[in-house]
Amino acid sequence: MNLSVIKIGGNIINNPAALHEALDYFASLVEPAILVHGGGRKASQVITEMGREPVMIDGRRITDEATLEIVTMVYAGLLNKNVVAQLQHRGTNAIGLSGADANAILAEKRPVKDIDYGFAGDVKAVNAPLLDGLLRLGLRPVMCPITHNHKGQLLNTNADTIANETATAMAAHGYEVSLQYCFEFPGVMRDIKDSDSAIPSLTPGSYADFKADGTIVGGMIPKLDNAFAAVGAGVKEVVIGDLAALRAGKGTRCTRA
Template sequence: MDRLTIIKVGGKVVEDTQQLNLLLDQFNRFSGNKILVHGGGNTATEVAGKLGIETELVDGRRITSKSMLDVVTMVYGGLVNKKIVAGLQARGCNAIGLTGADLNLISAIKRPAGEIDYGFVGDVNDVNSRELRLMLNENVVPVVAPLTHDGKGSLLNTNADTIAAELAIELSGHYSTFLFYCFDKPGVLLDPDDDSKIIYELQAEQFNDYKQKGVISTGMLPKLDNGFRAKRNGVKEVLITNTENLSSGRGTRLV
């Protein structure tokens, strides 16, 4: 099967001009089929603050009120997405910016309120791989914002790590799929304040142990939960790394 590279880039990278330019340079060098999925992170928080809208996170996941949904739609689907697309076009990479609503790419259901009410947050229930494959076959590079839709006219905020994993799983039936989570650290760390303490290979049992002990927490949890799920469902390789090491393959490999 042909190779497909899916890179999910975190909000801290897209907010730093130098890091974003490096990421786009590296991404542009990957040959063959590729998809870029991005978050938005602090930009949405900053815009919400200016509008007097409070931001609330639980284990790295955003609580999305109706007002916050409007903010993330503007920031993720507009500002961040089109900035990345423009940067790729400047590098000769023919990209198209998409949300899950475009071409019915990713549909989701609103997460039911339980112990935590996440608000207008969607859990993915279908990926339209046909449309993505048609674009990839024409050498078009999808740049996907972390927004889905419920098929009833409502957009839903959806974790970008989850979207990347769902795309990788769905497309692994058609491609040899490699999933990279690219953020501001060189990998999963035993000590979040010491970038030299990288876990180069991480097994699911180790992850659960580290999670219970609090060694791995907050925003890293969605990456690893989704990364291991992708590995269990046909994705050939999952790597967690930073921009500098993206092309070298250095970082935390899930095994």
């Protein structure tokens, strides 16, 4: 069976107009689908409103106990339930999930090496039978980046990782998975200043060539490394693009060959 796993990031969830368009797209999908959302900026805003200071190191949030409370409130409460309510309004039978719900995503607290990330969770297992069961009830899971360790501890987890691990687990469970990352560019760009320069498709071979010749650099490399890890683990395709590209069936399509 086909399954789309759509990841929307902070740039969409923080922008009501973009969010509405993204939810229209998700609601328009005919086959089974799972939505994964992040939500960084709103959490920082609430942290500030509550008189605290967001702490980031290299773009990653340090999650102390008070921050964990706030991201749980914002991601699993405010954002997740508003997304679900908006999808219900579109006739899509969405069900919001944190990783604790039905043990959807088991994680472990990130070990302290150079940096203590606090209550940050690294994904250990995605509960594919559960997601399969919900999909078979006609439901569309909407996953927020809060997980748990099965010992009562909630953990703050990277939403890209959740999308990647979910896609991989569902592929291993027998689904033909299309993983779609909705980000701010029409695709992986040859030239960031030329909006027509999106690379239509990548394979491990062409990706290696583009890295070698310096076309693909910086933050795209971990994103594409993760994409090809998912493809290598059985995900049919990983598509990266902005909403307009994804809706048009464009963006950069990463496949095995």
